Amino acid sequence: MELSNLNIEKYLKQNGIKPSYQRIKIFEYLVKHRNHPTVDIIYQELVKNIPTLSKTTVYNTLKLFLEKRIIQLIVIEENETRYDADITTHAHFKCEKCGRVYDIRVDLTEMKIEGLKTFQVKENHIYFKGICEKCLKENK
Amino acid sequence: MELSNLNIEKYLKQNGIKPSYQRIKIFEYLVKHRNHPTVDIIYQELVKNIPTLSKTTVYNTLKLFLEKRIIQLIVIEENETRYDADITTHAHFKCEKCGRVYDIRVDLTEMKIEGLKTFQVKENHIYFKGICEKCLKENK
DNA sequence: AATTAAAATGTAATGATTATAAATTGTCAA
DNA sequence: TTGACAATTTATAATCATTACATTTTAATT
Known part of the structure; x- marks a missing residue:
């Protein structure tokens, strides 16, 4: 299934994740940008529209997504952890x-x-x- | 050339590294153990025989080895940087x-x-x- | 609406790495 | 051999990403 066309709320539910506003936005960011962002990039972008967003929420949410295996971790440089919603082998x-x-x-x-x-x-x-x-x- | 048999002092010199006692011991550790150690593992092992050893020295030395390209960085987990004296493709x-x-x-x-x-x-x-x-x- | 659970938030703590300055060691000319 | 300078090592403090924890907010259920 093409991630860019899917209904994110439904996709999260299907994977046992309650689709809160923050979770939807974080996953949406990953799917739409496909730029393998760091936590900080995600936070800086989303906080523009969600002023109450906490960086802890970004950390917690990404950890949850990893546990549910709907995203993967990319570690290329030390001290630079990135995330990818494309979980196919590449x-x-x-x-x-x-x-x-x-x-x-x-x-x-x-x-x-x-x-x-x-x-x-x-x-x-x-x-x-x-x-x-x-x-x-x-x-x- | 088999790293385990080479003369480490000579090898460091050949690569533009002044072979101090600490540098020799750190490189020797990597070559003899081949266990892809972290900085902490190297430090904990060597400090047993070199009580004055500083962890900063281990960091500095590994950074120097990397610059001179006689070791490679292995990053598999986030927050776990390892080092390898085998620089062949594997x-x-x-x-x-x-x-x-x-x-x-x-x-x-x-x-x-x-x-x-x-x-x-x-x-x-x-x-x-x-x-x-x-x-x-x-x-x- | 009241109660309870889940999620988000803010702040503090942790720990690996880096920066900095001082001490030690090595080098080399006089 | 000594003195002076440079390189290396060391100890300590600073940094920064991540995690832990406690509180607040939001959602779900009765």
């Missing part, structure tokens, strides 16, 4: 210049890993660092 | 039960990624989470 690319985090489609079926045969794998994470196309062009 | 697996971080050999040549064509990739990181073989057996 990789990320972080540009060292502009700091943007891009979604990268990867085909993991190609990747057969001997060393993991005897392990029970629950999550896989792939990310790259470098310079994005946009920044490469600008620096010419 | 993946990691963190066990959710015992917390151990395993090295996993992967063949990245198989992984052709359309979305990265126009980007300049400098680093790639792959990690998995789940239950390791040891813990799977113990829980039976």
